[in-house]
Amino acid sequence: MIDFLTNNARKIRLTLIIAGILIGLLLFIGLPVILVQSSIRLATPYILGALAAMVASRAGVLNLAIDGKMLLGAFIAVVVLYKTGYNPIVGVVAASISGGMLGLVFAVLYLRIKINLIILAIALNLFVANATVFFMRVSFGAFGTLADPSISGLPTIQLPIISSIPILNERLSGYNIVVYIGWVMIAVVWLILFRTRFGRHIRAVGENREAAESVGINVTLVQVFALTLSGALAGIAGSFLSIGVLSQFVENMTAGRGWTAITVSLFAFQQPIAAFFTSLFFGLSEAISLYLQGQPGINIPPDLLLAAPQVAALIALVLVAVRIRAAELLKRRNFATHFGQELANLKRAVLERN
């Protein structure tokens, strides 16, 4: 009698997860191939950005400067390739280094000089947004867009075995390297967080800083490392936006994706695997909005279509809230009927006996 509620809850949860996987699979196979492909591409900056936000907040630092770090990564990737003829991979590496450096600066300003976290993040975001525009004009004479034939975009890669399997090949193969880096990073971050000493220290620091301090863990050092790693991940996400799509840098090209990435990480309860699927959901809603805009027969106002990802986010939020509330109400109602009945029976028995 005691376990029936928890058992029920577990069953409901399992059903929901299975339903989610089934819907995911159906979408994966049933949706037009270009829609799947663009969802996966559009999800990439969210995946990497959410991992960046996750690593920082697991270490107890709310990192709201993801957007700035992404933008810097996007810019640096283009700058490094501009008229140098380097392999675009160099751009990705440079982006991650620059993001990591900015993460380090963030860490030092916050942990050593103790600047307020929110103000610091806003300042960094604004600084990067304006500095990129400034250098674009002064150093490259470019207004709004920095593009040049010398900037080569990331090539697409055909995955060895997968590219020969029918349904999978066109859906899973043929993306550029950053998309795959995103997938690998999901596993890497999961391994770091849950299987290594460093990751365990990160989580300990984030959850109970004093506990970590009292056993001699250097909390500041852990946070500095976590913020640097977070910056590097955000930097890679940025490189995807510039050299992974059109091989150009556009003023403010992150368009708030860093912020969405933070939302993704929160939605996913700071879990890497959940963040992967949440990112895909956001990628899909963005892809649908783009896809519908390109369909001639559809009469939806373009502004509304553009807002699709935001609407999706809002609906998801409301659904999560409703679900939590409903589960709670249901649990309480079950409890009251079940044990209220039992209590009444008990009382009747006592009364009858007397």
Next chain:
Amino acid sequence: MPKAVEMRHIRKFFPSSGVLACDDVNLSVEKGEIHAIVGENGAGKTTLMSILYGLVQPDEGQILIDEKPVRISHPNEAIHSGIGMVHQHFKLVPSFTIAENIMLGIEPNKAGFINSTTEAETVRKLADSFGLPINPNARIADISVGMQQRVEILKTLQRNAQILILDEPTAVLTPQEVHELYNVIRKLAQGGRTILLITHKLLEVKDVADRVSVMRRGRLIGTHNVADVSIRDMANMMVGREVILQVEKKPAQPGDIVLKAENLLVAGSGGVPAVFGATLEVRAGEIVGIAGVSGNGQTEFIEAIAGMRPVEGGNISLLGTDITHRKVRDRRNTGMAHIPEDRMTMGLNLLTNLDENVAVTRYQEEPYSKAGFLQFSAIRSFAQKIIKDYQVKSARVGEEIKTLSGGNLQKVVLGRELDGNPKFIIANQPTRGLDVGSIEFVHKTLVEARDKGSAILLVSVELDEILSLSDRIIVMFDGRIMGVLDIKDANEQDIGILMAGGSLEKDHPAQEKA
């Protein structure tokens, strides 16, 4: 006897609060002894131990471990010198398992990857070798407070601590857990480890310690063999005056019913009833004590009455008004005051100052606000009044309260809740962590409130406290009320039987189990 610890001429001044927490303190602890440190709230006990553990740096003074001078500027150095500390507030990571907490910072690993099987095995072996069984894979969030403390002790032992500091280890334990803890401590001391024990419970000092040092207002005023001093001597030394250990009170003169709870059904965590059909009345001018081993529904019962936990069945009325599903604020406006169990998380907001903490229950009323604007001068003078009336030491209006000692924090809560003669007072563990002088004060204040006509519902894990304060006692077991005793007929034995789930009469309905 060789000395395990010597602290010489330790001095510590906190400029932020203007308190001289340690004033030329000399402490000497022999190897293998259980050394108790007692003293009033704010006497500087925790500060002295934090200095030994490297958490606080002294302004002056010298520390010797095993008769060799050492510098301890960081807990790491303390750990290295063989010192371990179990803090007043545990330092554990709730979502981690027992093994993960014990091995935090010293994880067995290959190239940074943790081997969690070895880890759990190491912890299991450690626990077995000290006869402290645990389940290495249980999560901290799911285990009892007594078990959490065991984890803290094992944590220091895993780091090979020879000198163990325990800061008020029994404040949050049930009587059985206390008993177990002291067995463990004795065993460790017999094995050659040195124990430093801070406590307010003088009876326990008598029970378990070899020697006792008494601190008063930052000074260590003497060290004695426990066998040579009585409890009364210790109490008087701590406070510097005669302490009345007995509560003096006239028989109660109960008036009208103030609070009535009928057939309450309250859910605990995990969907099991925590309170199963409890009925209770509290009248004006009486103190009703709830006795019971903790974890038998007292917390949930109190939370339901206080409005912090939903009621699934039955009803509660206060002064004739049905409050079963009312908000906390409505209940307070009807005349309820609540001294919560945990002052750190429920009773106070440690991030803000004293003024806001005392104003928080009444800031919407005149004279503390007018036309929607806070009246800071009124709030401030109210804070001043509480500091004075309740003798909150080293507290100043307008200052952060987180540096106050545990006992003084409790006095702030008491002052806020008891001021203004509330009709109904819930006092949940009102003297937890308080020194004898303050306990005397709290008891006197509660009895005074009763005599002014308040109805008081008291919960305490200290049976002594229940017996000496209550006019009627109800005993809870497994979410049910096992019996109601008038103080005239109550004795420890009967209560003990009821607390263990037994019954006093053969065919009492309460013995009927579902």
